[in-house]
Each structure stands twice: as structure tokens, then as C-alpha cells.
Amino acid sequence: MLEGELTGNQFAHFFVAMRHGQLKTKTEPTIIGYHCFWIVFEELRLMNLAVRVPMRRRGIGWALVTEAFRLGLEQSATRAVLEVRASNEPARDLYTRMGFTQISRRPYYYTNPTEDALLMEMNPLVISNGWQRDRNVVSGGESASTDSL
Ligand SMILES: CC(C)(COP(=O)(O)OP(=O)(O)OC[C@H]1O[C@@H](n2cnc3c(N)ncnc32)[C@H](O)[C@@H]1OP(=O)(O)O)[C@@H](O)C(=O)NCCC(=O)NCCS
Incomplete structure (x- = not known):
């Protein structure tokens, strides 16, 4: 699915968050989060967003969405939309803090579980500007940054 988005969808964009710095077994940069989004004329559509569990609550999700906003605004997007599971409180909290509001509910939209x-x-x-460290997430001696694919 991700490959299809990368190669076959002219509206799709990806940002990845990279961790630079030494992990226990390797020194090369590691992907610790990603965001797939579409820019369709005036609309920015958030499609997939995930951050690796040990790296959560450090502003990486916020940074990945903010970078998408920057690109969307550069390309003349004027609004952003997304769908989220009703039970997904971390994601709902993130989006609400960023300024999203709920506009409707789609019953039984998701499966496994419904x-x-x-x-x-x-x-x-x-x-x-709600999350202070949105562009340069730093933890200990390591740093993380966002790159586009
Ligand atoms: C949702 C997700 C991407 C958030 O990524 P993250 O890097 O941990 O988020 P951030 O550190 O940028 O969080 C920014 C704000 O969002 C809210 N937030 C994030 N995780 C939260 C949690 N577990 N509980 C409550 N609020 C949360 C908080 O307001 C947080 O600010 P704070 O840490 O100052 O309180 C991450 O939890 C994830 O990968 N979840 C699984 C995949 C998923 O659900 N994706 C979204 C599909 S719509």
C-alpha cells in the first residue's frame, strides 16, 4: 500500500522522522515515525501517521503533521481533513490540540475491530505553535529531524 502511494499517486507525500545518533547496535539513522498525506488542490488530507512506541510523547507526531501543513500551505491548501478511530484518544488529543474540530461521525467505518x-x-x-519543540526534537545526546520522500 505504501509503495503504491509512493509510486502511483500524484497527490501523495511522505515525511519520515529520522533518529540520528547511536543506538545499541547500529549507528545509521533510523526511521522512527512517518506521515503519509495527500494534497488535493485546496485540501490537505492526513492519511497515515505513526511514531514508534519508545519515541512517543516527544513532539514527533506534531512535527510530522506540522511539516505537512507547511508543504500544504506552500501548495495553496486552505483546509485539512482526517479520519480517526473514535477510541484513539492519543491521536484525537493531538489533532484537537493542533486545531482540528470534529465535523461528523461515520458509523462502523473501520473494521478489525469495527x-x-x-x-x-x-x-x-x-x-x-502549541508544541514548543516542533521543528527540532532533542532527547539526551540524540536528535531527530523530519525528511521528505
Ligand atoms: C498518535 C501518535 C502519532 C502521536 O505521536 P507522538 O509523537 O507521540 O505525539 P506528540 O509527542 O507529538 O504529541 C503531541 C500532543 O498530542 C497529544 N498526545 C499524544 N499522545 C498522547 C497520549 N498517549 N495521550 C494523550 N495525549 C496525547 C498530547 O497533547 C501531546 O502533547 P503533550 O505531550 O505535550 O501532552 C502516536 O501515538 C502513534 O503513532 N499512535 C499509533 C498510530 C496512530 O494512532 N496514528 C494516528 C491514526 S489517525
Whole structure:
């Protein structure tokens, strides 16, 4: 699915968060999070966002979404939309803090397990300063940054 997005979808973009610095067994940069999103004319659509479990709550999800906003605004997007599982409190909290609001609910949208989707929107699209370290996430002697694919 990801390969299809990368090679066959002109609207799709990816950002990855890379961890630079020494891990226990390797020294090369490691992908610790990614964000797939579409820019379709005036609409930025968040499609997939994930951060590796040990790296959560450090502003990486926020940074990945903020970088998508920057690109969307550069390309004249004016609003952003997404769907999220109703039970996904971490993601809902992130999006709400960034300025998204719920505009509708889609019953039984997801499977495995079956669950409603909440449709959230930010209109107009604006970049929030709510998370202070959004562009340069630092932890101990290591650092993380975002790159596009
Ligand atoms: C949702 C997800 C991407 C957040 O990534 P993250 O890098 O941990 O998020 P951040 O550190 O940028 O969090 C920013 C803010 O979002 C909110 N937030 C993030 N995780 C949260 C949690 N577990 N509980 C409550 N609020 C949370 C907080 O307001 C947080 O700010 P704070 O840490 O100052 O309180 C991550 O939890 C994840 O990969 N989840 C599994 C995949 C998923 O659900 N993706 C979204 C699909 S729609």
C-alpha cells in the first residue's frame, strides 16, 4: 500500500522522522515515525501517521503533521481533513490540540475491530505553535529531524 502511494499517486507525500545518533547496535539513522498525506488542490488530507512506541510523547507526531501543513500551505491548501478511530484518544488529543474540530461521525467505518470514524477538519489551515519543540526534537545526546520522500 505504501509503495503504491509512493509510486502511483500524484497527490501523495511522505515525511519520515529520522533518529540520528547511536543506538545499541547500529549507528545509521533510523526511521522512527512517518506521515503519509495527500494534497488535493485546496485540501490537505492526513492519511497515515505513526511514531514508534519508545519515541512517543516527544513532539514527533506534531512535527510530522506540522511539516505537512507547511508543504500544504506552500501548495495553496486552505483546509485539512482526517479520519480517526473514535477510541484513539492519543491521536484525537493531538489533532484537537493542533486545531482540528470534529465535523461528523461515520458509523462502523473501520473494521478489525469495527468502530466509528470521526471526521475532523481544520478550516482555515493554520500552523499552531502549541508544541514548543516542533521543528527540532532533542532527547539526551540524540536528535531527530523530519525528511521528505
Ligand atoms: C498518535 C501518535 C502519532 C502521536 O505521536 P507522538 O509523537 O507521540 O505525539 P506528540 O509527542 O507529538 O504529541 C503531541 C500532543 O498530542 C497529544 N498526545 C499524544 N499522545 C498522547 C497520549 N498517549 N495521550 C494523550 N495525549 C496525547 C498530547 O497533547 C501531546 O502533547 P503533550 O505531550 O505535550 O501532552 C502516536 O501515538 C502513534 O503513532 N499512535 C499509533 C498510530 C496512530 O494512532 N496514528 C494516528 C491514526 S489517525
